[in-house]
Amino acid sequence: MSGTAISKLLREPRLVNRKFQARPQHEGVGAVVRRSIGRFELKYFDPFLALDEFSVSAPAGFPDHPHRGFETVTYMLQGAVTHEDFEGHKGTIRAGDLQWMTAGRGIVHSEMPAAEGTQKGLQLWINLSSQHKMIEPRYQEIQSKNVAEAENDGIKVRVIAGEALGVESPIYTRTPTMYLDFTLKPGAHLQQPIPPTWNSFVYVLESEGIFGSLKSPSTTPHHLLLLGSGDGVEAWNKSSKPLRFILVGGQPLGEPVAQFGPFVMNTQEEIDKTIDDYQQYTNGFEKAKNWRSQSMLELDL
Template identity: 50%
Template sequence: MTSKVARKIAQSVLSREQAEGAGARVRRSIGTRSLRNLDPFLMLDEFSVQAPAGFPDHPHRGFQTVTYMLEGEFWHEDFKGHKGRIGPGDLQWMSAGKGIMHSEIPATNNKAHGLQLWVNLSAKDKLSEPNYQEYPATNIKAVSPEEGIDIKVIAGESYGVQSPVMTMTPTMYIDISLKKGKKVEQIIPKSFRGFVYTLSGTAMFGGDKHKAEAHHTLVLSDNGGTYLPVESLSDDCRFVVIAGEPINEPIIQYGPFVMNTEQEIYQAFADYEQGKNGFEGAPGWHSSIRDLWS
């Protein structure tokens, strides 16, 4: 009989606030010098945006963006006619595929606060058709194993509850809130690479009981562990556990384009500028929400 092996914390990175987009502020961890990427993850931002700041019209190719709202509301719109509004607890899982132009800005005067994760796509999926999955908070699966433990299953599985979200790159994304003294053991597939991002409170994470407060990215060890133990030290403990199957392919990133070779990056820029191969209609496109606060 094989005994359980707990994941440990291999690295801790504090997410420091920085400017991004048009007047927005983000706390970035993955995607910085301290943690360039964590295959299959390219970037993680905890964003805090208030009008008129935002992320106006911009392109993407070759990966997925996952936006999870914590408070406030965002408008989003793309050049293919897709437009919507997401609020607290809502999820948007977008695959940019071969090309998307979109815009994201606050929908009200209140602060829009959330997480945006960039998930890489394998070479075979990088030029696929763009698609969206949107789930309002009411459709996000949840489980409370006991009083003082509240879990939202954004992707993957937790305590027997499975998310309906389809992930082109196998990914789990679990939002956990704990009262002081509560413990959880989150199952993580042995082959997955992952991390914890702390939103509030204090807890001890991993088999080594690593103590961490808010705004830290805790990289999980690749020790063949199959679960992550956590014990809360405060009543306001909240964090996300994110892990995925490594793609193990070259990552060449230039701004909003992520491909496998430099030549593919040059081609992405050429396609974007010339409005072809997925970027038809991009040149001259102007979102209707871009100037909402001007």
């Protein structure tokens, strides 16, 4: 789709409402993440629970831990990470690959470095509606070569979820979501439609760009921009280097959120029940009783 065709769709471009810098913090065992959504300044941006830009080198990582009630999207930027869980699922995702995991009623898994040096990537937590929180866990994994891509007028996009520049992702999203990885050459101007009722944000990965309005100041890496209302977003690369950022949008659930670490439900009673299920190895956590990841077993040797 050409820039001219897209411009006719943006009758009300979204402006930047708020801006946050993702600051480093420790998570897992020895890992460092830059968390933007999920910090005290921004606990929840319906339907998004957390966004981490992670950096981890062996032996650090994210050993055996549980989840319930939401989805995680892991998108590798550098290196490789191996995932394994108590259902017997195991796989390695490398730079450009992604894993869309629906934790549903319960999963216990590990995410550990699988290459030399530093592994870098993004992990997004997407809430599930009350009717989907207790579904069976499932995975969608896509290798980099199979990620939908398009390029036009100095704009390249990798379509993790949703649609852009006339191409669509094969990923199925229970909570309607768009997840786009854009690279703009110097001088490029993007106009990307977003469903008007969805919440959306931008996270800058490389170089600097202008978003929402030409009057806005440039935004540099590790900054999250919450976008206001409208039917799309505009971005400009006025720098001399390629600008890379992700644009993420999702349909708000409009439901109460009760969270205790890796468990996200609708009420405190459901959280209490989840903790009990996990501790008693019931209601979806039965296999956790006798399971440990290979990486944990190796540490015991």
